[in-house]
Amino acid sequence: MNCPHHCKIYTTKQRSYKEMPIKYAEFGTVYRYEKSGELHGLTRVRGFTQDDAHIYCRPDQLKEEFLKVTDLVNLVYGKLGFTDFQTQISLRDSTDKEKYLGIDEMWSLGENAIIEATQERGMKTTTKAGEAAFYGPKLDFMIRDAVGRKWQIGTIQVDYMMPENFDLTYTGIDNVQHRPVMIDSALFGSTERFIALLIEHTGGNFPVWLAPTKIILLPIASKYISYCKKIATQINEEFDLQIEVDEREEKIGRKIRDAETQKIPFMLIAGEKESQEKKVSIRVHGEGDKGVILVSEFIENFRKQIKII
Structure with missing residues (x-):
């Protein structure tokens, strides 16, 4: 876990209420010694990369900051096509408070902030008592894979243990030292797991902006390879992409x-007519022929395709 390292960064100087919230984030490598029988492709591995983020805020800022993180989760998942994910509010077991750290007042603050934030955003959630981490309540995001198995991906947690254990403080408006509240968040969780589920979810048909190779140029004959390379250079001057030119001695149908x-x-196809008129014939994966247009016109249309937000 990367939480202690961010806490140590926080303690490098005295903090003021005016600075709050303070935010740190990183893609950090973490390890879990899973048993061999539990390992499964990219969805359960021993070493993985986690998009770890921590927000240190005043108690009165907790709900607002939690809302911002949930908005970011909904934005990112929506752009990647995950619209039917499940959310679970994990609360402590009120009948067994001894296994949880922190005082009742802080737990109530954290649990109410999560419940109110999800309600304000109209999120459909399930609530489970006893599923909270020992250091605070959390909001978990789950999706199902191609065969229906449920996997947890992202999580947003309210953490009381770290600020207490690392003696994190800030100077309040009353000139007295106060304890900040810490929000742990990981939108992807394990990026390896998220990528595996994304591949299954899309069937490999990634959004244009995410596809590893977005454009391939298909010359009808070898004498049009140089024209295709010029087009690739022209496009790269605008976008700096991985663009392929199929130079094989194969028929265009095979390409x-x-x-x-x-x-x-x-797929941009070029032959005699296209090279003379500075045009390309466009095919879109899964949709077929889209006609012949100027290269400059394709560039402007493509610019809209790769716009994420």
């Missing part, structure tokens, strides 16, 4: 089939 199999979003 198109192979590009479709690789699920490359855009």
